[in-house]
Amino acid sequence: MAFIVINPNSTAAMTDSILAMAQAAAPGAAFEGWTSTLAPPAIQGPADVAAATPPLLELVTQAARRGAEGVIVACFDDPALAEARACAPCPVIGIGQSAFHKAALRGWRFSVVTTLPAAIPTVEGNIRGYGLSQHLGRVRASNVPVLALEEDTEAACARVAEEAERAVAEDGIDAVILGCAGMARVTGHLRTRLPVPVIDGVEAAARFISVL
Amino acid sequence: MAFIVINPNSTAAMTDSILAMAQAAAPGAAFEGWTSTLAPPAIQGPADVAAATPPLLELVTQAARRGAEGVIVACFDDPALAEARACAPCPVIGIGQSAFHKAALRGWRFSVVTTLPAAIPTVEGNIRGYGLSQHLGRVRASNVPVLALEEDTEAACARVAEEAERAVAEDGIDAVILGCAGMARVTGHLRTRLPVPVIDGVEAAARFISVL
Amino acid sequence: MAFIVINPNSTAAMTDSILAMAQAAAPGAAFEGWTSTLAPPAIQGPADVAAATPPLLELVTQAARRGAEGVIVACFDDPALAEARACAPCPVIGIGQSAFHKAALRGWRFSVVTTLPAAIPTVEGNIRGYGLSQHLGRVRASNVPVLALEEDTEAACARVAEEAERAVAEDGIDAVILGCAGMARVTGHLRTRLPVPVIDGVEAAARFISVL
Amino acid sequence: MAFIVINPNSTAAMTDSILAMAQAAAPGAAFEGWTSTLAPPAIQGPADVAAATPPLLELVTQAARRGAEGVIVACFDDPALAEARACAPCPVIGIGQSAFHKAALRGWRFSVVTTLPAAIPTVEGNIRGYGLSQHLGRVRASNVPVLALEEDTEAACARVAEEAERAVAEDGIDAVILGCAGMARVTGHLRTRLPVPVIDGVEAAARFISVL
Amino acid sequence: MAFIVINPNSTAAMTDSILAMAQAAAPGAAFEGWTSTLAPPAIQGPADVAAATPPLLELVTQAARRGAEGVIVACFDDPALAEARACAPCPVIGIGQSAFHKAALRGWRFSVVTTLPAAIPTVEGNIRGYGLSQHLGRVRASNVPVLALEEDTEAACARVAEEAERAVAEDGIDAVILGCAGMARVTGHLRTRLPVPVIDGVEAAARFISVL
Amino acid sequence: MAFIVINPNSTAAMTDSILAMAQAAAPGAAFEGWTSTLAPPAIQGPADVAAATPPLLELVTQAARRGAEGVIVACFDDPALAEARACAPCPVIGIGQSAFHKAALRGWRFSVVTTLPAAIPTVEGNIRGYGLSQHLGRVRASNVPVLALEEDTEAACARVAEEAERAVAEDGIDAVILGCAGMARVTGHLRTRLPVPVIDGVEAAARFISVL
Structure with a gap:
């Protein structure tokens, strides 16, 4: 299975550029880019983080269920990293x-x-x-x-x-x-x-x- | 409106003893005790925290919508306090x-x-x-x-x-x-x-x- | 007995406005305002703190002897708080x-x-x-x-x-x-x-x- | 060119087991193992660190001169890491x-x-x-x-x-x-x-x- | 003028042994030993510190007035050091x-x-x-x-x-x-x-x- | 024997002014000024520190061998102080x-x-x-x-x-x-x-x- 790069906001164009960067950075690895469609379009403050957390944890749980080798939470604020780690046995890191x-x-x-x-x-x-x-x-x-x-x-x-x-x-x-x-x-x-x-x-x- | 005491686990008996303590501690104030029914029965580690976070944030959001004067997150681990604060304009504190x-x-x-x-x-x-x-x-x-x-x-x-x-x-x-x-x-x-x-x-x- | 608000400087007009603020902030409680008459008129540096400390500790001791429920040291520099606490069994806090x-x-x-x-x-x-x-x-x-x-x-x-x-x-x-x-x-x-x-x-x- | 793993003590058998571990850990990369022959046989305290530092820095300088892609200082005490970094433009990390x-x-x-x-x-x-x-x-x-x-x-x-x-x-x-x-x-x-x-x-x- | 060693408790025998040690430690300097006679016989907790502080500051002020070259506060708890410094222009240090x-x-x-x-x-x-x-x-x-x-x-x-x-x-x-x-x-x-x-x-x- | 003041750079004129200051500061003590002739002329960054460290440690070792009472490392960056201490039993301090x-x-x-x-x-x-x-x-x-x-x-x-x-x-x-x-x-x-x-x-x- 692949590494999952989760964009915790709902802007799919950002997911695309993030995935392209990840793939270029580690060409030998396989990455999938997931967009958190129920989240706000951008995370710019604690209210956005709060709104983005439940769907993010849900996606991390899905990634774990599908056997992800690792998960990248691709928001620079590293939202809910400790909670996300508890949802998956694989490595979960923030950008x-x-x-x-x-x-x-x-x-x-x-x-x-x-x-x-x-x-x-x-x-x-x-x-x-x-x-x-x-x-x-x-x-x-x-x-x-x-x-x-x-x-x-x-x-x-x-x-x-x-x-x-x-x-x-x-x-x-x-x-x-x-x-x-x-x-x-x-x-x-x-x-x-x-x-x-x-x-x-x-x-x-x-x-x-x-x-x- | 009242102060809401949220028990972020699903054990209603705990909510009762927590509410009794809160009311006795501040007899002049009005408290309501809410149980997070979708959460695990006890929060004893990061996996429980992760599972308890989304329903907790949902309850904080409801409390805000109903005009709560303040919210107490009644788990000693103070789960998701920063995120909870972002869901409500009133004071949100942990025990x-x-x-x-x-x-x-x-x-x-x-x-x-x-x-x-x-x-x-x-x-x-x-x-x-x-x-x-x-x-x-x-x-x-x-x-x-x-x-x-x-x-x-x-x-x-x-x-x-x-x-x-x-x-x-x-x-x-x-x-x-x-x-x-x-x-x-x-x-x-x-x-x-x-x-x-x-x-x-x-x-x-x-x-x-x-x-x- | 009441809560004692000690103004650790000797400017009585400041004691008045401090006491008025305290009383308005907690209308159900009883406050007394004490002025430290042997202290400098204002506390603006370590020399003033040193001069203000002995009369402040003396006032805290008197407050304790008269059964104060609590003592507020009403100088923003929180002078001699640890020592003041040792002079009284009740809560002693700084502003x-x-x-x-x-x-x-x-x-x-x-x-x-x-x-x-x-x-x-x-x-x-x-x-x-x-x-x-x-x-x-x-x-x-x-x-x-x-x-x-x-x-x-x-x-x-x-x-x-x-x-x-x-x-x-x-x-x-x-x-x-x-x-x-x-x-x-x-x-x-x-x-x-x-x-x-x-x-x-x-x-x-x-x-x-x-x-x- | 390769990554250089420097064993900053003079025990060559340790260099061998270190190199074997490094190579197994990153099979796609090329590693060389260097022993600091002028250093003490083991580094177990500040006196050993002091004796080991000059030959270590000399080896890092040589590695840089020979175009090393990166240098690992393979002593758990991470001796002289800041100085070693100043001797080489490539990454220099400790174990x-x-x-x-x-x-x-x-x-x-x-x-x-x-x-x-x-x-x-x-x-x-x-x-x-x-x-x-x-x-x-x-x-x-x-x-x-x-x-x-x-x-x-x-x-x-x-x-x-x-x-x-x-x-x-x-x-x-x-x-x-x-x-x-x-x-x-x-x-x-x-x-x-x-x-x-x-x-x-x-x-x-x-x-x-x-x-x- | 001399260096003043202040014993902030009232036990004169302690002042004697402290002074002897100070004089032996720096034979070329002149020391005087002062006992804080209004203080408790020993300083063993915050209540003793509070009682000892006002007479200590008074002694430091006197030392300054008499032109002390320096003051040693000879209690291991370093009581009221910041306040003591504000009472004298010379160096004031704790043991x-x-x-x-x-x-x-x-x-x-x-x-x-x-x-x-x-x-x-x-x-x-x-x-x-x-x-x-x-x-x-x-x-x-x-x-x-x-x-x-x-x-x-x-x-x-x-x-x-x-x-x-x-x-x-x-x-x-x-x-x-x-x-x-x-x-x-x-x-x-x-x-x-x-x-x-x-x-x-x-x-x-x-x-x-x-x-x- | 004397106290050794080591100038860890190779600029002898600096050693002179350093030694003069040290001697004036403690007229009763005997100081020698040593210049680290194999070091860079000035230490202005990590590369200079790395180059200066081996000859500095060598000089500290010599000072110890000659029975120095103490060593001063006379560079404000305090280079390699921990390592230098391990080379000599006497006090070694930085400026x-x-x-x-x-x-x-x-x-x-x-x-x-x-x-x-x-x-x-x-x-x-x-x-x-x-x-x-x-x-x-x-x-x-x-x-x-x-x-x-x-x-x-x-x-x-x-x-x-x-x-x-x-x-x-x-x-x-x-x-x-x-x-x-x-x-x-x-x-x-x-x-x-x-x-x-x-x-x-x-x-x-x-x-x-x-x-x-």
Whole structure:
């Protein structure tokens, strides 16, 4: 059976770009992309997380029942990860979690460029919860809403790049982490533009899940 | 409208003793006790938490819709508290959380006497997450399963008391916290037996919810 | 007997506004307001704390001797709280402590607006000591000295409001905490002006003390 | 070019079993095993670390010069990891670090079974330094010296297994981590005997290095 | 002018042995020993600290007025150190603080052998407050009350030594810290008996105060 | 025998000014200044630390063999301190470590003014590792490279002073720490210019080493 990449929001176009990134990151593994059709179209705050949790746990349970080798929860906020793990015997990892641990394994200090300012406390809290704050420069908002990444990719990419450049200039970092599953589609472009490594959580998770 | 005390497991007898404790603790307030009928009969580990989360969030949402003044999640593990808060505009607090903060406000060092050893990591993790580890002596298991508190209250009470006495003798503490919603029914007896204050999470939550 | 609210500085006008706030916050409880007449007129740094500590402990001892049900130390710096607790068997809580724990119980992230920049390290240190830094946005100075709150309330209120608005705009917070006992008299006005809850430490302490 | 697994002590037999484990763990990758011939025969305390550091850094520098794709420092104490990283542009990871991060990615609580009691403070300190203490049950000594693992494997294995069983019984853990590179040769046997996953640092590092 | 060593309890015999230790530790400096005559005879818990604080601050103020070069607060609990500092422009250090920082500067892991179990939480809390918990093995009680050190020195010494030997055997430490000012009189004997360095807080403070 | 002050970089002029500062700081003690001739001319990042570590450990070993009473590692980054301690039975301390502990013993909050922005993460990490972050205002770069302190002392001094003045104005601190061994030569001038104490790590270490 395959690894299941669950997009816990209901925007199927995001699932497509996430799956493409995962498959490219670990070509020898088999991935399926599932969309959580009963969830909100984007997860941008605790109310969205609450609404997205029950259908997410239901999908993880289904994945387990169908013998999934591993599950990736493909939202950078790593919603309900502990509960999701209890629904499946296989490895269940988050894309935020994977990005932070990749940087930690390399010994890198990083900044995160995420979407809206409202997303900052959750990301900061997760990094603190994982125990990895010593690697954190700063969590920065690009002021690009999640869905703008789908709708006007070019403009969104430019704004993410600007904030990432500020992070490089000001935060004394070794790497930039892209703080939204939807940014998978601009990772390539950013790598040509930034002088430090760019970590994408989907890519990191797709590689980790196959070796855990 | 009233304060809603949600028992996130499906054992109605527990809801009764919890509601009785809450009402006695804050006689001037109005409480309703709701049982999460779709949840497991007891929450004793991450798999139970995962199964209990979706119906719990559904009940919190209903409570909000009916204009609840406040919600108490009456399981000592404080499951899905952040998500529950996102489902309701009123205060939503946990009984573990309330017990720990009561001790902290008094400046007390405490030990927790809980049910089975498997419950220890979650309780320790919650205390650490709340930032209150500096008040913790030790989390101790009484080896009394949750439902034994309903089925053979006297024997269960004796074993909880023994472990609590060991905590007083060995942990250098100012107070004992009872680490299970079902222990509300033995709180009174323990208070006659122990030389230090006994904190019950349901009682603490019922008092806090009316002043937040 | 009543709850005693001790103003640990010697400015009696501050005691009056503190007592009025406490009484309004918990109308069913009886409060007395005591002024520490041998203390400095305001507590704005470690030298003032040192001078204020002996008369404060003397007042707490007197309160205990007269059978106080509880004691509130009504200075936002929470001076000598551990020592004060050792002088009385009843609950002894601070107003800074109460404000921070109220926010924590609600799961809120908060910023503090205090008086002068010199007050910032003490407040930050207390929050860290209580273990609640994960809830902190930023501690901000309004550059309003303590006594200006008594002498030119209107101008002081305007400056506190401006800094609070900056906190809301920049810190990603759910609530603002007013960082001085003397701000009790501007709490009402600020609540009409700010889009997030405003926590007053005197109010929080007056409610908590009656349920501990 | 290949991944270089450096055994920072001078016992070549240990290099052999380490290399065999690495190759088995990631069959698609190419590994070379290097022995630090100028180092002490075993690293069991800060004096050994000090003596082992200069030749280790020299080997990492050589690996970089020869175009290594990645370097594994195969001593569970993760000696001089930060300095080693500065000697090579490729990923440089430790086997202790890899074991702890593997457990963290799975959301597991773990205990470590290491060699002598003198090794405990270093391992505890490393886990704290990585920020992963929230996952730690206990670091336990098996009282088996490093070289006994080579010289009397069967007896050593029995004692490691006993301590690991105690960890499972007493520490409330999800997994056991073997705390010495030399334990790679008993991992298989322990997996047949213990009821929880057994994490070997060499195996974890060999898999991580190929996906970083 | 001289350095003032303040014994914050009223037992003058303790002041004598403390002063002798300080003078021997820094023979080139001039020390005066002051007894806090209005304080309790021993400080063994928060109530004693509260009673001892006002006369202590008064003595620190007097020392400052008389031009003291530095002040040592010679109680291992480091009572009211922050407030004491605010009463004097010269360095003010505690003997617990000095002992812990001496170990930290040497890179040592230590255990503390103190008097009664009731003293443990304060000592643990202080070490945590100083940020030095990573150096702590364990805080252990010898069950020797403070004044027994004056009244039956030989028996007291034997019991302290036994607990210190247990610490060496079980805690994986580099040094033992004696956790009471009154233990200065047994330091010499313990040094002949224990295989690791014995740190006395009075000695450490007497040396530090002259170089700050 | 004497105390050995090791300059772990190869710039002999720096050794001279370091030795002069150490000797002036503790006139009664005998110091020798050793230059690590095989190291890079300045240590400004992890690559320099890696290159400087082996010759540094070699020098510490020689110092031990020649009976040194103590060793000071005179680079503010405190490179390889744990390893260095394992090479010598005498006290081995760093100058960054000494500066931070001096401030902590005084109860001071401090900011550090260092050389280039790239030095900030190491200094922050060290302070966190020592457990002293609660004393830290901010680590600030003066944008003065290490060797500029030797080559154009006057201009370098002016820029360090400007950044230190900003720290005093903005960070709410009690003291400024100079974050480079080479700043010893500007300490005197800065003390005439700044309104708060200026801590020099070489001076602090020279005083501590003689009393440990």
